Amino acid sequence: MYDVVIVGAGPAGLSAAIYLGRAMRNVLVVDANKPMCRWEPHVENYLGFPDGISGDELLERGRKQTDRYKVEFVEDTVETASGKLGEFVVEGKNGKYEARRILLATGIFHIPPAIPELDCCLGHSMFFCKDCDGFRVQGKKVGVVGTINDTVEYALGMLAYSPCVFVLTNGFKPTWDKQHAKWLEEYSIRVFNGRIEAVDHKEGHIRTITFGESEKLLLDTLFTTRGDVFHNRIAHDLGADLDETGEVIVDRCMMTSVKGVYAAGCVTPANCQIIIAAGQGAIAAQSINRNLFEESLADHSLLRVREGQLAQACTEPQLIH
Numbered sequence: 001m002y003d004v005v006i007v008g009a010g011p012a013g014l015s016a017a018i019y020l021g022r023a024m025r026n027v028l029v030v031d032a033n034k035p036m037c038r039w040e041p042h043v044e045n046y047l048g049f050p051d052g053i054s055g056d057e058l059l060e061r062g063r064k065q066t067d068r069y070k071v072e073f074v075e076d077t078v079e080t081a082s083g084k085l086g087e088f089v090v091e092g093k094n095g096k097y098e099a100r101r102i103l104l105a106t107g108i109f110h111i112p113p114a115i116p117e118l119d120c121c122l123g124h125s126m127f128f129c130k131d132c133d134g135f136r137v138q139g140k141k142v143g144v145v146g147t148i149n150d151t152v153e154y155a156l157g158m159l160a161y162s163p164c165v166f167v168l169t170n171g172f173k174p175t176w177d178k179q180h181a182k183w184l185e186e187y188s189i190r191v192f193n194g195r196i197e198a199v200d201h202k203e204g205h206i207r208t209i210t211f212g213e214s215e216k217l218l219l220d221t222l223f224t225t226r227g228d229v230f231h232n233r234i235a236h237d238l239g240a241d242l243d244e245t246g247e248v249i250v251d252r253c254m255m256t257s258v259k260g261v262y263a264a265g266c267v268t269p270a271n272c273q274i275i276i277a278a279g280q281g282a283i284a285a286q287s288i289n290r291n292l293f294e295e296s297l298a299d300h301s302l303l304r305v306r307e308g309q310l311a312q313a314c315t316e317p318q319l320i321h
């Protein structure tokens, strides 16, 4: 029985593991090893790295930091979880793990645009997040792909970085509302409705996109706004409340609606940023630690630890006169 099983070893899970390890808790991290953080080759907005750092290296450093504490890792995909406060069972493809508390740090999946040949542009010239990557596309020709209100708001937001911003619906019918349609007109943002058939890029850097048979648009970068899939299945199986988009609802202590089940990072309603995920992991870990401490006072398990110390260790104060 672990004190805590953390599902997910992205920034949220690793940060929690460091805090709980330092709190002398017995922690297991179960991870399917597909962190979104790895998609970013050059993180520029994480505190303390003035020259940037790759998402991969940030995770590697975080993982190394946990080596100093009593934190175990297992690579496994959790399929479901059940139980109640103090006795949870987390079931992976390869094993079952028992814990007194669970922290879900399972993240999300950004849905990529349905455009051929874009994978290798990811993180180089194809982005999901203007807060992460807007700054680096200043003055460039920016295409925002999508058909929803968010698409329009992204395009408007990108005007802070570039005067050359277009919306691309990729052949799908727009579903943005009247107010958003009005903004597109008012701000003179061109909308291209054609289906994108091809993308020409050099080493991941987009140069043109082709509509239909031959019409080409010169572009430097694409942002996409197709939405996210939240990795919330375990939360759902445990009975935790989700909001209408699928995010796991948490309180100030990052506890879900189920006692003893916590969530942190992008799977919650927080903004999906590495520093926020790490911060939430720390909040969750501190709350869990406090909760376990209070339990140990209530059930006298801390008192039994103290009795053991008194019986075995030299606990007398050493006064020097």
Ligand SMILES: Cc1cc2nc3c(=O)[nH]c(=O)nc-3n(C[C@H](O)[C@H](O)[C@H](O)COP(=O)(O)OP(=O)(O)OC[C@H]3O[C@@H](n4cnc5c(N)ncnc54)[C@H](O)[C@@H]3O)c2cc1C
Binding pocket: 007, 008, 009, 010, 011, 012, 013, 030, 031, 032, 033, 034, 035, 036, 037, 038, 039, 040, 042, 043, 044, 045, 046, 076, 077, 078, 079, 105, 106, 107, 108, 110, 122, 123, 127, 128, 129, 132, 133, 231, 234, 264, 265, 266, 267, 272, 273, 274, 275, 277
């Ligand atoms: C292209 C791109 C660029 C980005 N750039 C930036 C940036 O510059 N700055 C920034 O702040 N943010 C950036 N982000 C966002 C950033 O990646 C996220 O904020 C961050 O990774 C969230 O951390 P997390 O721990 O919540 O989730 P993740 O990093 O996604 O980690 C979740 C972990 O949980 C595991 N997991 C999920 N389900 C299960 C399961 N059932 N069983 C076991 N394990 C499971 C996953 O495999 C994964 O390892 C970017 C994202 C993308 C896609």
